[in-house]
Amino acid sequence: MSMEFEKETLEILSKKVDNGQLSRRRFTQIAAMLIGGAPLALKAKGAWAAANELVFVNWGGDAMTAYDEAYGKPFLAEAGVTVKQDGSGPTEGAIAAQVESGKPSWDIVDADPFSAQALGKKGLMEPIDYNIVDKGKFRPGFGWEYAASTYFFSYIIAYDSSKFGDKVPTGMADFFDVEKFPGKRSLYKWGAGMWEAALLADGVAPDKLYPLDLKRAHDKIAAFKDNVVSYWGGGAESQSVLLNGEASMALIWSTRAGLIEKDSGGSIKFIWDQGLISPGAMGVLKGNPGGKDNAMKFIASAQDPKKQLVMFEKLGQGPANPAADALVPADQKHLNPVDPENMSKQIALDMAWYETNYGPALDEYTKIIAA
Structure with a gap:
């Protein structure tokens, strides 16, 4: 040749x-x-x-288009770097496998902060470079060593109002009460938020949740299993189980609340009462092929409040940058998990507890729901 x-x-x-x-x-x-x-x-x-290319791994579906419009295309214009969207889902195991292969093909991941922290402490994530990423553009306390918060979401109760007349649930006790609110339920298959929901329903005060009493939570969930029609693993599943009438009530991501309300013609409603709010974050894989500096510059670019507003409009993500709050239209504030009125009704997941305990807790939860 x-x-x-x-x-x-x-x-x-x-x-x-x-x-x-x-x-x-x-x-x-x-x-x-x-x-x-x-x-x-x-x-x-x-x-x-x-x-000049980065691969950003998220949870697929509508998220891929939203991330491209809000962050990918602007970053290409600003920095000349193409951002490819990968919707395969950045679970802890998948991230670890990428890095441990010695030849990762991923650069940036949409990860739970507790996952990024746990992986980072094993040497699998790059520390966030706060000389590039601006800590002043986070809500206080939401910048970690290996993860930078980029949005907020909540686990909230969504319910079929056509089945309950004038009755409206007011918290997790009502979710677990099938006599007062008849019908099947749907829970999240990956555990997060479900332990807190069970404990709140069992009478634990919000300020006494942590450290979580996992035995008490699992006993509550195990006793409730006959009322659960499905354990959803993605947003589309959580929507369909309500829209097709299989469940009268489900604990879903708040990012799906506006979509399901619209798709149901308003019959599927939701409440923020005792919602469980959690930060979403971006992290960078150790030795990412697109280069650490480019990845950090992308995260910094995503701190722009106008870009975070696009993510709110397209996917319902609550902005991580408080400067974006004033940009949310008045008629859309009811969909924003970090709007002060909505925040006041919710409880924050404890990221430190999850970092230490999530793996074993999920193993036990999975055994219970699979039994």
Whole structure:
């Protein structure tokens, strides 16, 4: 194979990368086969542009379009870096597998802060560079060593108002009361928020929740199992179980509240009372292929209040930057988990407790709901 042929082939491939037809990782693989060494491939005309790419991993569905519109496209315009959206879901196990492979293909993940912290302490996440990311653009207390808060969401009660007449649930005790509010229920299969809901329903005061009494919570959930029609794992599942009438009440993400209210013509309603509010965050994988600095610059770019407003409008995410609060239209404030009126009715999940206890707690919860 002649050097001229190799050069022409690499130039064609690099153009495909520029046009989004080929990933830079696949480019490097092919180049390595052509030349026998990836470093030489990077000398091809245009190949350096392929390095200006980040892969952002989120939870898929509507999130991919929203993240691209709010953060991806603006970052390309600002920094010349393409941000590819991957909706495969950044679970702790998947992140660990990426890094431990020695050749991660992910750069930035939409992760629970407690997961990012736990992974970071194992050497699997990059520390957030607060020389680039601005701690002053967080709500106080929501910037961690390995995670930067970018939004808030809540686990809230959604219910089919057509089944209850004038009765409106007022908290978790009503969720677990099938005599007062008849019908099946749906819970989150990954445990978070469900322990708190069970304990609140069992009479534990909000300020006495932590450390969670897992035995008491699991006993409550186990005794309630006959009333649970499904354990949802994603937002679309939580919506469908209510929209198709399988459940009369479900604990769902607040990011789905406005969507389900609209899709049901207003018959599916929701309350903030005893909602369980949690921060979402971005973290950067150790040794990410797109480069640590570019990843940190992307996170910093996502702190823009106007961009966070786009995420609120498209996905219902409560802004992490308090400067965005004033931008939320008055008629949309009822959908914002961090609006002061809504916040006052909720309880914050304890990230420190989750960082230490989530893995074993989830194992036990999974055994109970699968039994």
